[in-house]
Amino acid sequence: MLQVSELESGYGPMQVLWKPSIRVRKGTITSLLGPNGVGKSTFLMTVFGSVTPWSGKIIYEGEEVTHLPTHIKVDKGLTLVPEGKHLFGGMTVYENLMMGAYLKRAQQYREESLELVYSLFPRLKERGKQLAGSLSGGEQQMVTVARALMSKPKMIMLDEPSQGLAPLLVQHVFETIQKMKAQVGLTILLVEQNADASLAATDYVYVMHEGRIKAEGTPEDIKSSDEIREAYLGL
Amino acid sequence: MLLEQLAGNLFQGLVLGAVYGMATMGLSLIFGVLRIVNVGHGAFIMVGAFVTLWLFTALGISPLVAVPVAFVVGLGLGFIFYYTAIKKLIKAPELASLLATFSIGILLEEVIKLIFGSEFRGYNWALPKIDLGVTVLPLSKLYACIGSIIIALILYLWFNKTRAGTAMRSVVEDTEGAKVCGVNVDRVYANSFAIGIGLTLASGVLLTMFIPVGINPYMGGSYTLKAFVIAVLGGLTSPYGAFFGGLVFGLIENGSYTLFALIPGVEPFALTRFLSFLMLLVILLIRPTGILKGK
Incomplete structure (x- = not known):
């Protein structure tokens, strides 16, 4: 579904990504783990195009999309749920959707998508007329995920969806991600600091450190390697 | 007697304020979407005024027709300056775009001076005056006021009811969020800049109805400053905030003029200008996000 090879990018003169390569198979949940500040978010933003790639190749559904602008990628069904709730605070929940x-x-597919979104997040139906900026942190997170689903994506990249949420809500987030894969058939690339929860929910794992991929494997592989767990995941 | 004079002046202030508000909407739109402060704002108002003057004196075309003409000229200028200068500066440090818009302003002033010369000019649109009891209002000012309100309403509807307008609102709210919805942010930037400049030129047409002989290549400066005060009053990023900010500003300017005129030995007009800067300072100190905006 998505194949990224030797991607390089950064901000101004500062290089953040040092040629990481990953592959995401269709219909799976793949996660990119690692502590804060190792370039995971930059990786997703570069794949999406809000950060310009310096070099490397991004192939999505067999087509090179490395330098396509973001709105074309969204039109092709590849979207991002950015970190830190980038919703439209001055618009209602319904307008956001x-x-x-x-x-x-x-x-x-608007009506159809809306039905799907309401079935995954019934709370949003109740909150429809409220301003998105007035919602609780967990509800705002729901809005950003739901808004991404409204774009009728084939693949969603989620940047730290569980960040800043209470443990019960974190569990709900991961359940929803599972549902998005099982019921909607989405392919998901997940960036997380919460290694425990994501290892339990994913099909394949990459471990990133200092802008490079340091390890990859099934969640079982990663869990069974003491070296990886201690060096990169702090487990 | 004084109260009557005050009421009359306040009414005039409201009429002028609507035009001030409209003359600030372009500035707010550009700042809201692109986060660029157009320091050359007043120069674009001046170009609008010269469009009016030229159409009227050379071709005998009514200033009312000049409004859409100036808007279209503004759209054109907006796209030209966007693609030649502004586009590259959106992500640059603020100083770059400040200098760029400042020099665009100077460029416009000098080009207009080359063509029309630097003396003060005016045109004589002979329209009747209407007596409203408290004050006498030239019909041209009434047209300017109504025109401003209509333009503000159109902008409001366009922002809220059309797809392109909604895309613009989403960029004002959150650029990153707009991108993930599939909004072509680059195009929204270009359109917003062009529409902002178009609105500003159109406002220049309406403002000529308040300055019978005040059209001059360097007339823009004072409007830039007023627009800053109004934009800050209205919360900077909201064109309708700016519109209401203009109403408030017009009231304060005209109201204070009446009161300052009571102080012997004082030139009231100079004091109103002082007051507007005092307002800017005070607002920035107490509520930098604007008085009229909820947040």
Whole structure:
């Protein structure tokens, strides 16, 4: 579904990514683990295109998309749920969801997507007329994920969806991610600091450190390697 | 007697304020979407005024027709300056875009001076005056006021009801969020800058109705400053905030003029200008996000 090879990028003169390569198979949940500040978010933003790639190759559904602008990627079904709740605080929850279906391709499926979103997050239906900025942290996180689903994606990249949430909500987030894979058939690339929870929920794992991929394998492989767990995951 | 004069001036202030508000919407739109402060704002108002003057004196075209003409000229100028200068500066440090818009302003002033010369000019749009009891209002000012309100309403509807307008709002709210929804942010930047400049030129047309002989290549400066005060009053990123900020500013300017005129030995007009800067300072100190915005 997605193949990234030797990606390099950064901010100004500062290089953050040092040629990490990953592969995400269709219909799976793949996670990218590692402590804070190792370039995981930059990796997702570079794949999405909000950070410009310096070199490397991004292939999505067999097509090179390395330098395509973000709105074309969203139109092709690849979207990002950015870290830190980038929602439209001055718009209502409903308006936020409708913005998710902004593109013409997504507009056709608007009602259908809305139904799906409400079935995953019934709370959002109740909150429809409220301003998104007035919601609790967990509800805001739901809005950003739901908004991404409204764009009728094939693949979603989630950046720290459990960040700052209470343990019970974290569990709900991971359950929802599982549902998105099982019921909707989405492919998911997940970036997380919460190694425990993501190891339990994913099909394949990459471990990132200082902008490089240091290890990869099934969750079982990663869990059974004391070296990886101690060196990179702090488990 | 004084109260009557005050009421009359306040009414005039409201009429002028609506035009001030409209003349600030372009500045707020550009700042809201691109986060760029257009220091050359007043120069674009000046160009709008010259468009009006030229259409009227050379071709005999009514200033009312000049409004859409100036808007279209502004769109064109906006796209030209966006693609030649602004586009590269969006992610640059603020100083770069400040200098760029400042020099665009100077460029416009000098080009207009080359063409039209630097003396003060005006045009004589002979329209009747209407007596409202407390004050006498030239019909041209009334047209300017109504025109401003109509333009503000159109902008409001366009922002809230159209797809392109909603995309712009989403960028104002959160650029990163707009990107993940599939909004073509680069195009929104270009359109917003062009529309902002178009609105500013159109406001220049309306403002000429308040300055019968005040059209001059360097007239823009004082409007830039007023627009800053109004934009800050209205919360900087909201064009409608700016519109209401303009109403408040017009009221304060005209109201204080009446009161300052009571102080012997004082030139009231100079004091109103002082007051507007005092307001800017005070607002920035107490509520930098604007008086009229909830947040």
